[in-house]
Amino acid sequence: MTRVRVLGVCAILLLLVGCANGGSNSNTDTATSRSKGGEGRTTYPLTIENCGSTETFTKPPETVLTEGAPAMTALLISLGLKDKIVKTTIFSTRTDIPGMTAQLESLNRVQVASLGLSREETIALHPDLIVAGLDSYFQPKKGFATRAQLHTAGIQAYAPSYFCADNVENPSPEALAARKAATIEAHLSTITEIGQIFDVQDRAAKLVAEIRQAINDTRAKVANLPSKKVTITDPSVADTAASGGKFYVYGGKVLDELIAAAGGTNLWSDVEGFQAVSKEDATVRLADVVVYGLYDGAPSPDAVMSYIQTTFPSWPAAQNKSVVQLDDVVNLQITHPILVTSLGKTLHPEVFK
Numbered sequence: 001m002t003r004v005r006v007l008g009v010c011a012i013l014l015l016l017v018g019c020a021n022g023g024s025n026s027n028t029d030t031a032t033s034r035s036k037g038g039e040g041r042t043t044y045p046l047t048i049e050n051c052g053s054t055e056t057f058t059k060p061p062e063t064v065l066t067e068g069a070p071a072m073t074a075l076l077i078s079l080g081l082k083d084k085i086v087k088t089t090i091f092s093t094r095t096d097i098p099g100m101t102a103q104l105e106s107l108n109r110v111q112v113a114s115l116g117l118s119r120e121e122t123i124a125l126h127p128d129l130i131v132a133g134l135d136s137y138f139q140p141k142k143g144f145a146t147r148a149q150l151h152t153a154g155i156q157a158y159a160p161s162y163f164c165a166d167n168v169e170n171p172s173p174e175a176l177a178a179r180k181a182a183t184i185e186a187h188l189s190t191i192t193e194i195g196q197i198f199d200v201q202d203r204a205a206k207l208v209a210e211i212r213q214a215i216n217d218t219r220a221k222v223a224n225l226p227s228k229k230v231t232i233t234d235p236s237v238a239d240t241a242a243s244g245g246k247f248y249v250y251g252g253k254v255l256d257e258l259i260a261a262a263g264g265t266n267l268w269s270d271v272e273g274f275q276a277v278s279k280e281d282a283t284v285r286l287a288d289v290v291v292y293g294l295y296d297g298a299p300s301p302d303a304v305m306s307y308i309q310t311t312f313p314s315w316p317a318a319q320n321k322s323v324v325q326l327d328d329v330v331n332l333q334i335t336h337p338i339l340v341t342s343l344g345k346t347l348h349p350e351v352f353k
Contacts, residue, residue: 042199051135051164052172053147055156060199061128066090067116069133070104071328072160075194075335076131077103079203086127089116092295094327097336119145123153129197135159135175136167158197160190162254166273180272183253184215187334207336214337215261218344221351222263228347230264231287231317232329234274238299238307246276247311258334262343264289279311287317289347293327301325 046057064081066073066088073090074097076082085107093104110117116137122130122145130150132138138147138157147157162182165171178186188208195204232250236242251271259266267285271277290308294301304325309318317323324346328339345352 040201042196042201046197048193048197050158051138051161051175053138053157055158057129057156057197061156061197063127063129065117065122065125065127065130067130067132067137069131070095071335072131072133073104073107074100075191078207078336079191079195079198079200081198081200082107084198087117087125091115092327094294094296096326096328096342097338114142114144116142116144118143119149123149123155126153127155129156129158131194132157132159133163134166134168135164139168141169158194160187162186162190179252181253184257184334187254188212191335210337211334211340214340218263218340219261222344222348225263225348225351227260228264228288229267229286229316230259230289230291230347231267231282231285232291235292235294235298235301235304238303247279247282248274248276249282250274254334255329258329258340258343259347261340262347264343264347283312283314287312287315288320288322290315290317290323291326291329291343291346292323293329294325295327 042060044057044059048055048057062084063086064076064084066076066085068089068091070090070092073085073088074095076085077100078097082103087108087110088104089110089112090104090107091111093101093109095101095104116132117125119140130137136142137144137159138150140146145153145155150157161178163179164175165179168175188211191204191208191211192201195201232255234243234248237247249268249271250273251266251268252273256266256269267287268277292304299307301323305321305323308315308323309321312318326342326346328336329343334340341352
């Protein structure tokens with residue numbers, strides 16, 4: 001399955017809170033803190049608004065299905081929640097996070113043509129929670145269970161707020177606005193919210209702090225260096241049968257911020273999300289560095305390099321062979337500090353020894 005199809009269907013956090021209590025019986029104290037919603041703990045029932053839907057949790061979810069969401073699945077694992085994932089339909093296990101590919105591949109993974117389980121399969125599995133990459137996994141047009149149907153079955157649903165409009169018919173003005181306005185802060189708040197849902201706020205806060213530190217460290221390293229002009233594309237462009245001869249690019253505020261922190265400028269800051277552009281338009285935007293991410297069934301790195309050199313020979317990236325594979329960047333979700341560090345190394349390897 002090509003990423004072009006996947007992207008049409010599929011597409012970081014501070015607050016370090018203390019949670020230790022004194023006493024002779026730490027297990028009892030912890031249980032008491034949980035039940036009373038003590039400092040740094042979640043008070044249940046917890047109600048959140050997500051993509052225009054009210055989701056209520058009476059306790060931390062014990063069983064989770066992840067739908068088409070590699071980055072969100074990796075986030076759950078990073079927060080120590082791997083044992084909660086009973087099944088996943090992630091479309092790829094490629095990631096730059098050390099050791100994470102093996103973790104993803106060890107999950108109960110199923111690959112389905114529509115990239116998600118059908119309404120019947122989902123309800124039969126009956127997880128406590130579905131974590132999806134996009135809100136489209138809760139739309140009925142591809143046979144998915146709606147949020148209302150899931151709620152009737154006692155199942156809660158979650159998708160990142162900035163992906164509530166992607167591949168959704170007639171998205172709400174609020175969903176469109178959230179996608180357009182999404183910044184690094186929005187991604188950080190997703191991690192915080194997941195930590196709240198699962199009552200692992202301390203772990204979420206630690207991860208947020210690490211991501212913020214990585215951003216600050218990277219920004220400091222590249223602060224006095226010339227900015228590199230960056231194009232983020234999809235490897236499917238090297239397969240004209242899959243891409244239809246189109247050139248694909250990524251834009252949006254979160255990428256603008258991420259690239260800027262790594263010492264670059266997004267050449268496609270005027271584009272929202274993932275879009276096709278004409279080769280003529282792309283030719284005149286001279287990229288110093290081209291970044292792409294691989295996934296199952298994608299053209300090889302050699303094919304992508306050859307395509308860029310042949311199609312855009314005037315680009316410094318083509319002339320200098322600065323066409324770099326960075327798998328996590330295409331997930332558009334900042335869920336690990338390695339992402340900004342890797343991007344910084346890609347743009348300015350001279351200061352990352």
